[in-house]
Amino acid sequence: MSIESDLKKDGIRVISKLDTLVVNNIARNIARKIVATFPELNFDETNLFIKLSRIDMYTASMPDGMAEANYFYKNSSIYFNNRIDLEDLEEFAIHECIHHLQEIKTSRNKLVRMGLCTFNTLSPIGIGINEAAVQLITSKIIGIKPDFVKYYGIEFKSSSPSYYPMECHLVEEMAFVTGYDILYESTFNSNNNFKNTFIKSTSEKVFLAIQGAIDSILKYEEEISKLTSRLGEENKSGKACQNINKKINELKQKISLTFMRTQNLIISSYFDNSFLKITNLEELDNYRKKLEKFRPLVCTQEGYFFFDNYYIEKMCALEHKCNILENGGIETAVTVTKTNKFFAFLVKLKNLFKKESHIEF
Numbered sequence: 362m363s364i365e366s367d368l369k370k371d372g373i374r375v376i377s378k379l380d381t382l383v384v385n386n387i388a389r390n391i392a393r394k395i396v397a398t399f400p401e402l403n404f405d406e407t408n409l410f411i412k413l414s415r416i417d418m419y420t421a422s423m424p425d426g427m428a429e430a431n432y433f434y435k436n437s438s439i440y441f442n443n444r445i446d447l448e449d450l451e452e453f454a455i456h457e458c459i460h461h462l463q464e465i466k467t468s469r470n471k472l473v474r475m476g477l478c479t480f481n482t483l484s485p486i487g488i489g490i491n492e493a494a495v496q497l498i499t500s501k502i503i504g505i506k507p508d509f510v511k512y513y514g515i516e517f518k519s520s521s522p523s524y525y526p527m528e529c530h531l532v533e534e535m536a537f538v539t540g541y542d543i544l545y546e547s548t549f550n551s552n553n554n555f556k557n558t559f560i561k562s563t564s565e566k567v568f569l570a571i572q573g574a575i576d577s578i579l580k581y582e583e584e585i586s587k588l589t590s591r592l593g594e595e596n597k598s599g600k601a602c603q604n605i606n607k608k609i610n611e612l613k614q615k616i617s618l619t620f621m622r623t624q625n626l627i628i629s630s631y632f633d634n635s636f637l638k639i640t641n642l643e644e645l646d647n648y649r650k651k652l653e654k655f656r657p658l659v660c661t662q663e664g665y666f667f668f669d670n671y672y673i674e675k676m677c678a679l680e681h682k683c684n685i686l687e688n689g690g691i692e693t694a695v696t697v698t699k700t701n702k703f704f705a706f707l708v709k710l711k712n713l714f715k716k717e718s719h720i721e722f
Contacts, residue, residue, distance in 0.1 A: 373422075375420075376420045383447075386451075387418070388413035395459075399545060399549075418439045418454070419438060426586035452503060459476075463491075493531070495548060513527075518657065532575070534627045570626060621665065624660055632648075656672075
């Protein structure tokens with residue numbers, strides 16, 4: 362199948378190729394911004410410019426619901442929606458240019474890896490995590506300010522309010538575990554450093570579950586976009602519209618449930634594993650501070666009490682562990698804990714939350 366046929370299959374129809382001077386200007390500015398934003402990655406600005414300037418860029422007509430810019434790896438080209446103003450092309454090009462830098466292909470031009478996503482199976486694995494990571498990098502380069510958003514009944518502060526907000530936030534919660542530097546390095550250089558670091562702090566099973574969940578959320582969102590486009594088509598009967606809206610609502614519920622379950626998995630797997638590694642009072646205090654530091658990242662919805670319950674449970678466990686460590690590892694600290702007013706207060710709160718909570722994850 363030709364490139365043109367592949368593009369038409371996705372609803373992309375080429376209008377014109379961008380002038381070389383325009384492409385060079387975009388490549389130069391993006392290379393400069395990447396180097397300035399990520400000095401720790403030691404990029405060579407000249408090499409980046411050369412790589413990016415070789416990308417063919419086109420304007421094209423695109424179907425509603427499709428991203429304003431799309432990178433097509435088969436011919437290493439970027440296609441911009443023709444509705445984008447010329448002066449705005451650079452901002453939309455950043456995300457796609459990063460995809461070009463991520464590419465790892467065989468000698469026969471077969472794509473095997475792109476950042477955190479692998480293509481050595483029948484379907485790509487980790488595309489959701491990679492899209493989110495690239496968008497977080499793009500937001501950092503552009504300087505997008507985090508903002509409070511609400512999607513599918515879930516409220517949170519997003520570093521990417523308009524593009525992949527759900528996927529981006531879950532990856533940010535993962536980056537809390539690994540550190541952002543290793544996320545950025547692994548995304549740009551297409552390696553397993555981010556994955557392996559996260560697995561070390563949780564488990565491989567947990568990582569694969571989160572990876573699959575983020576892929577699912579991306580897939581559900583794409584399905585919603587297609588269904589929404591169908592609603593705008595002519596000659597739709599009232600019953601047909603009702604069926605489409607029903608499917609959309611079902612997908613929204615799937616996104617909400619998948620997202621909250623994944624957040625809970627990140628919280629419990631990381632902090633449960635870290636708790637087991639506490640061997641002294643300094644580590645105990647660091648654990649407490651880190652659990653508190655995670656709180657601003659927690660996404661909430663009506664009836665959600667998981668983090669509050671988990672926090673209280675861990676504070677109780679820390680109080681008990683603190684007494685054990687202070688008593689030289691002697692288990693008799695249990696009797697001390699039972700009389701501790703702070704411990705009793707936390708237990709009371711925990712029981713209160715359990716009574717009020719009506720959502721299970």
